[in-house]
Amino acid sequence: MSTAPTPPVVIGGRPLTLLSAARVYVCGITPYAVTHLGHAATFVWLDTAVRVIRHHGVDVTVCRNITDVDDVLTDAAARIGQPYDELAAMQTFSFDRAMRDLGVMRPTHEPRAHTYVDPVIRMAAALVESGHAYERGGTVYLRGAEVVAASGLTREDALAALADAHERTDDPAKDDPVDVPVWRASSADEPSWPSPWGAGRPGWHSECAAMAVSLLGASVDLHGGGADLTFPHHAYESALAEAVTGVRPFARAWMRVGLVHHEGAKMAKSTGNLVLVPDLLADHDAAAVRLMLLNRSWSRPWTFDPAGLDEAAGLLDRLYAAAGSPGSAAGRAEVAQALRNDLDVPGAVDVALDAGGSAARFALHVLGLDAAHR
Ligand code: ZN
16 A cells, blocks of 8 residues: 555545544435435445545445334334335345445445344433433433534424424423434334333434444444435434543534435425336446436435436446546546545546546546446
8 A cells, every 4th residue: 555645535525534444324224115316316425435435545334224113114014014124124125236236335334223222222321321311201312402502403493304304392201392212112013122111112313323333433434314314313313422422523524415306396205206216227227327326516406307317328438438548547646636525526527538548447436337237
């Protein structure tokens, strides 16, 4: 390995100086429905960030969880009359296939929430002990007032976002409507595990905090997820991790990937405007889908347009043609430089097309385009 100093990779305007190792946590799927383009965008972008960081000689440990204990999943399974763990296993299988087709590397750790129940119980007990949380009727609530204050949101907006995320802001047992369950009491028909507070299950934010701290340690170098997770999920997940470890900040840098819109609204199951990845891949080149997701700013919201897929396919052909040309060796460093600059993929692609040869081959490789199915 070269001993030349490695310039930092800038992510979200934050120069991330990394020495020899980095820890990346990515909020993964709740496996209750087929993977849509919005999920694909998040995971393809985080995969690309990891590839770029690894290119700089840094050993990256990636943890991407599967939220297989969640009311959204339990409710979906109940609606179709299937055990929730069976639905989760089926959807996880389909997700894995979509990720493999898109060239997303398998994470180092892929914890399932149901195997991290004990760490959540330990976290809840520690937070009750330290006064960050309190118990009412078998549910342990994290005090949320400071989380809202730190988020910069007005209390009104915070309450609306909490309600959108299925948090019960009208729960009369709470001291404050912005408190969230670290651990929740379960009724007889809900998934449950024994705890010091009776039968219950982990809350969503505490699952991620427990998995991240258990597998990566008290803090992470980069934390990723969709932009819609910023509040409440990431805010409460960080607050939980920081309260239990005392280490701040929980994440040095955040990569919250811009949401995909379609037919005039955010792509979401609840809106019914989904473009499903298996459908897209049935008649499109996966490498072109990957390039369509990447050839833009990672942080900005965007609108999916099927014509964009044809454009990406054309661009991919030009990249491969450039890769076959003799080209100039100097372009390679410029491609790397563009990617260090907040993952400027359009900039890197422009350089690769101009320089051709090894610069284009390097761009195809570091962007994972040669790993996606063609
Ligand atoms: Zn999470």
